[in-house]
Amino acid sequence: MPKHEFFVDMTCEGCSNAVTRVLHRLGGVQFDIDLPNKKVCIDSEHNVDTLLETLKKTGKNASYLGEKSAQ
Amino acid sequence: MEAKSIVIGVEGMTCNSCVQTIEQHVGKMRGIHNIKMNRCYFMVAIGMALLFKVSLEDKNAVVIYDSKLQTPATLQEAIYDMGFDVTLSD
Numbered sequence: 001m002p003k004h005e006f007f008v009d010m011t012c013e014g015c016s017n018a019v020t021r022v023l024h025r026l027g028g029v030q031f032d033i034d035l036p037n038k039k040v041c042i043d044s045e046h047n048v049d050t051l052l053e054t055l056k057k058t059g060k061n062a063s064y065l066g067e068k069s070a071q
Numbered sequence: 072m073e074a075k076s077i078v079i080g081v082e083g084m085t086c087n088s089c090v091q092t093i094e095q096h097v098g099k100m101r102g103i104h105n106i107k108m109n110r111c112y113f114m115v116a117i118g119m120a121l122l123f124k125v126s127l128e129d130k131n132a133v134v135i136y137d138s139k140l141q142t143p144a145t146l147q148e149a150i151y152d153m154g155f156d157v158t159l160s161d
Contacts, residue, residue, distance in 0.1 A: 014085030015092075018154030021083075058154045059092035 001030075004048055005065040006040045008055050018058040026054045041068055074104055075138045080131040080158035081150055089155075093132065097149055102140025106132050 010016050016033045019040060023029050029044040029051070040062075042051055048064055055062035084090055097106050134146055143159060151157045 011088040012086035014083055014089045017083050017085075018089065021154040021156075022152075057152050059096040 001043045001045060003041060003043045003068040004051060005068045006042065006052065006055055006062055007038055007065055008040050008058070008062040009060045010035055010038050015058070015060060019055060019060075022054050022057050026050070039065070073138050074135055076133055076135045077143050077146060077159070078131055078133050079143075079147060079150060082130060082156035082158070084130060084155065093150060093153065093155070096153060097132070097134065097146070100141065100146075100149060102137035103134060104137065105135040107135075 008015075008019055010019060010033070013035070016035045019033060020031075023031050023040075023042070026046065028046060029042050031040055031042040031044075033040050040055065044051060052062060052064055081093065084093070094106055097103060132150075136146065147157045147159055
């Protein structure tokens with residue numbers, strides 16, 4: 001599954017919880033949230049637009065950083 | 072225009088940026104006259120006197136809206152969509 005990396009302007013745990021919830025509601029995603037660096041790494045079949053749209057629902061500004069190479 | 076007010080319990084707000092995000096997001100929706108808290112106030116003054124008040128401890132927001140344009144369900148859904156848990160307590 002492609003692994004995408006996004007920037008999401010999260011400032012606290014509450015914000016990262018909101019991101020967690022919206023992604024759970026979308027479903028079909030595996031993700032990990034790096035709060036200090038404001039990054040969200042998502043493994044999913046969904047296309048980038050859907051993922052970005054979902055992240056933007058939290059009201060935070062979000063942008064696509066690119067595909068993450070498998071480390 | 073029939074203004075109604077409703078109290079929506081919002082779970083999961085831990086910092087004021089969550090508070091502001093909800094205020095701005097809900098505040099921009101059609102038919103929303105005011106979104107504020109009933110007990111303790113946390114005045115957000117951005118430029119002109121913007122009377123949006125949401126309090127962290129109280130964790131709920133009182134929304135005054137035009138009942139023709141919004142319903143309790145749409146308001147609840149708007150905040151729910153943002154990733155917060157919502158309880159209706161009117």
